[in-house]
Amino acid sequence: MKRAVVLAWQYLRLAVMNELQYRMNFVIQLFETAIALVTALVVLSLVYAQTDSLGGWSRYELQALLGIYTVLSAVVRFSIQPNIERLMTDIQKGTFDYVLVKPIDAQIQISIREVRVWQSIDIIAGAAILLDALFRLGVTVTFGQVLLFGLTLTLGIILIYTIWLLMSCIAFWVVRVDNIFELFDNIASAGRLPVDIYPRWMRVILTYLVPMAFAVTVPAQVIIGRINMSNVAIQAAVTLGFFVVTRFVWTKALVRYNGASA
Amino acid sequence: MRLLWDIYRKMVMTSALQMLQYRLGNLFSLLGMVFEPMIYLVMWSALANENGGSIAGYTAGNLAAYYIAWTLVRQWNIALAPFGFEQRVREGGLTPVLLRPLHPFHYDMAGFIALRIVGTLYWIPIGVALWWLFSPVYPGGWLTLVIFAVSLVLSFLMRFVLVYALGMVSFWTTRVSAIFNLYFAVETILSGRLVPQALLPEWAQRIANVLPFRWSFGFPIEVIIGKLTLPEMVLGLGIQLGWLAVATVLFVVGWNAGIKRYSAVGA
Numbered sequence: 372m373k374r375a376v377v378l379a380w381q382y383l384r385l386a387v388m389n390e391l392q393y394r395m396n397f398v399i400q401l402f403e404t405a406i407a408l409v410t411a412l413v414v415l416s417l418v419y420a421q422t423d424s425l426g427g428w429s430r431y432e433l434q435a436l437l438g439i440y441t442v443l444s445a446v447v448r449f450s451i452q453p454n455i456e457r458l459m460t461d462i463q464k465g466t467f468d469y470v471l472v473k474p475i476d477a478q479i480q481i482s483i484r485e486v487r488v489w490q491s492i493d494i495i496a497g498a499a500i501l502l503d504a505l506f507r508l509g510v511t512v513t514f515g516q517v518l519l520f521g522l523t524l525t526l527g528i529i530l531i532y533t534i535w536l537l538m539s540c541i542a543f544w545v546v547r548v549d550n551i552f553e554l555f556d557n558i559a560s561a562g563r564l565p566v567d568i569y570p571r572w573m574r575v576i577l578t579y580l581v582p583m584a585f586a587v588t589v590p591a592q593v594i595i596g597r598i599n600m601s602n603v604a605i606q607a608a609v610t611l612g613f614f615v616v617t618r619f620v621w622t623k624a625l626v627r628y629n630g631a632s633a
Numbered sequence: 634m635r636l637l638w639d640i641y642r643k644m645v646m647t648s649a650l651q652m653l654q655y656r657l658g659n660l661f662s663l664l665g666m667v668f669e670p671m672i673y674l675v676m677w678s679a680l681a682n683e684n685g686g687s688i689a690g691y692t693a694g695n696l697a698a699y700y701i702a703w704t705l706v707r708q709w710n711i712a713l714a715p716f717g718f719e720q721r722v723r724e725g726g727l728t729p730v731l732l733r734p735l736h737p738f739h740y741d742m743a744g745f746i747a748l749r750i751v752g753t754l755y756w757i758p759i760g761v762a763l764w765w766l767f768s769p770v771y772p773g774g775w776l777t778l779v780i781f782a783v784s785l786v787l788s789f790l791m792r793f794v795l796v797y798a799l800g801m802v803s804f805w806t807t808r809v810s811a812i813f814n815l816y817f818a819v820e821t822i823l824s825g826r827l828v829p830q831a832l833l834p835e836w837a838q839r840i841a842n843v844l845p846f847r848w849s850f851g852f853p854i855e856v857i858i859g860k861l862t863l864p865e866m867v868l869g870l871g872i873q874l875g876w877l878a879v880a881t882v883l884f885v886v887g888w889n890a891g892i893k894r895y896s897a898v899g900a
Contacts, residue, residue: 399808399810399811402811402815403810403814406814406815406818407818409818410818413822414827414828417828417834418680420834421680421684421688421689421832422680424683425676425679425680425683426679550655550657550658550659550662550665553661553662554662554664554668555665556665557664557666560669560672561671561672563672564672564675564676569675570675572766573671573675
């Protein structure tokens with residue numbers, strides 16, 4: 372485990388050093404983040420120009436949720452997505468061989484190899500929206516709340532990671548899976564709204580099948596002080612379930628892999 | 634002209650058959666596309682309900698009709714992303730296409746017409762399912778349907794040429810993602826994709842009216858859900874034609890100036 376951490380750190384360091392050569396990319400990412408944020412905030416103000424509460428969520432409560440959504444989807448683009456994409460190419464080209472011959476657990480390796488450094492800007496921007504919302508709401512956040520928030524957010528990240536990995540395991544059986552990711556990405560964007568405002572059949576999908584919305588809603592409820600312990604419990608259970616299933620499928624998938632040009 | 638027609642017919646056929654090979658993949662990407670409007674629909678319906686049943690003249694049934702029509706219009710709106718064109722310029726992929734007997738535009742156009750046909754076929758069952766799930770309210774009527782069909786085709790043509798013209802920027806700079814993303818962000822808000830035109834503030838509606846985005850997206854939807862009078866519909870069709878002409882001029886000018894700068898990078 373210690374080796375894994377050291378290795379992850381080295382990969383991160385290399386990625387940062389590499390990206391610092393292209394500083395123009397920083398400016399471009401900054402501009403794109405700004406566009407995305409402005410769009411999201413415009414929508415928010417459009418909605419709340421018509422009402423003060425959407426499904427029981429006030430404007431700044433929803434902004435807090437949006438901040439968490441921004442952070443989580445930026446984490447996906449920062450680390451999860453690039454790693455999975457690299458895994459896909461490796462499987463298609465047979466270069467996955469190089470992972471297998473290295474002395475560290477293959478799942479750990481393929482999860483830490485890639486980092487998209489500039490996406491960290493989006494993580495910061497999301498955090499800023501969240502803080503701004505909390506400030507405007509004027510809520511007092513207790514230490515326990517912060518802990519629970521950290522826990523649910525981490526669970527959410529693990530959950531999303533396991534689902535991405537689970538989907539990519541399909542590539543060991545059928546090689547073309549990009550459409551599945553596209554579908555997942557679209558469903559994940561449902562996370563911009565709290566999961567409780569969706570109709571029942573959508574809520575089931577968004578909680579148990581593609582739980583991005585759920586992963587966003589639970590920490591949001593915690594931080595704005597509407598803690599719903601049964602949701603926290605469901606999230607922990609779903610995360611654990613997905614984690615175990617993914618690990619199982621992954622070991623099956625490794626056996627299935629038959630190497631370069633085979 | 635006759636030759637062009639024959640070539641188009643053959644190319645559309647071939648591409649359509651090619652696309653039909655990936656049945657499951659097509660279904661997945663279409664399902665994904667359907668999910669986005671469902672989010673908006675849920676959001677605005679929740680608002681309409683809290684507002685006593687309707688919002689800016691839209692009842693829950695109107696909104697359902699709006700976003701179900703949305704899924705079809707979106708299907709027809711897909712164009713060659715300027716990112717794709719930028720890649721061709723950057724990596725030199727344009728070079729072999731230039732050697733073909735027809736202008737590269739025609740090959741892309743034929744491919745996207747095929748996509749329309751395949752996409753509409755796949756859309757039908759999904760449209761039925763959505764109808765059953767969300768019970769939309771349509772006024773119906775043959776005239777509305779005909780005008781809708783015409784405006785749908787025009788929206789495809791004008792957006793396709795416009796976005797293609799935007800791709801011409803790649804001849805001058807390959808750092809284009811920021812420009813394109815800005816364009817699409819403005820389009821998302823002002824086209825009616827995110828929110829029906831009537832729900833925008835007054836001043837934003839005025840801006841939306843003079844920009845092309847609304848005419849390639851929101852307009853056909855408003856036609857089919859019966860939000861427009863006959864003169865408004867006819868005027869809208871005229872504006873669509875106008876934008877198609879403007880887009881064509883932009884494209885031709887951009888192409889002629891840009892192709893001289895093209896140096897087959899990386900080839």
